[in-house]
Amino acid sequence: MSEPTNARDGQAADESLITPAMQAAIGSEGEPVRVEISREVVRRMAEALDEDDPAILAAIDGDDPHPVVPSYALICILSHMSEMRVPDVPGHGLMAADDWTYLNPVRVGDRITVRPRVADIQERIGGRVGHSLFVRHEWICANQNGVEIARVRRTIAHYPERDPAGSA
């Protein structure tokens, strides 16, 4: 009787998905990512999210050149660009958890530097997506004055692509 296999690579289901390259990536730090908080991007995000807070809308369209922006602006602007690539992880990933601690306000015009790190990789057998890898990323975000504005822990679940025939 054959062992159950993963969808694409024929790997035994109880064989670890964590490769030496992945193991080596744990604890590694990536290149800093830099991004400016643009008023126009915040305005577009507020529109996409049907923002109705009069104070936020007034701040976005007001005369203050550096208004405080809602916390979600930071989450949304930094989200995609700050995740480090981890070698060998299956290509598909879904966000499993997100943990943001805000330390100081973020303003329009702030130039944010994110220092990313791969904090941990764990594997899980079973669950909604089957045999999968959970990669925990950590970011420290600081503004142009070196003041920390947020600390983030994000976990991404990676899993092999499903067989189109539905056998996985």
Next chain:
Amino acid sequence: MSAPRTYAEIREGEELPPQERLPTHRKVLMFIGASWQWVPQFHEQATAERMGLEGPIVPGPARMAFLEQFLRRWLGGAGTLKRIHITHRRPDYHDRPITIGGTVTRKYEEDGGKLVDFELWIENQAGMPSVRGNATVTFD
């Protein structure tokens, strides 16, 4: 938006009235464009299906933003969000309504500050949890 709530007004165990929200395909695309998160499963049917999903999903950061907005509306703009932590239980899909809710779990003073903890959640149309989380708000 409700009137700004004070720390004194908030009661432990108080329920935040649930609100329904419809993340339309158009609004999700606007969000992806604004935040430049062109992740295929957020907008491509074929990629979503290859990942075992029913269709393009609502991005996790958008769901986090929904919770933040929900909380701020209930607070009437009072307080400052100090921390938010969420776990994604199952995807939410474009053009399917979701319900957002929460509860006050604890209010306390710490290091001279006044804090309130909340439990937050999103449920899908079938009443299944898609996001569970908690947040801490500080008051002056």
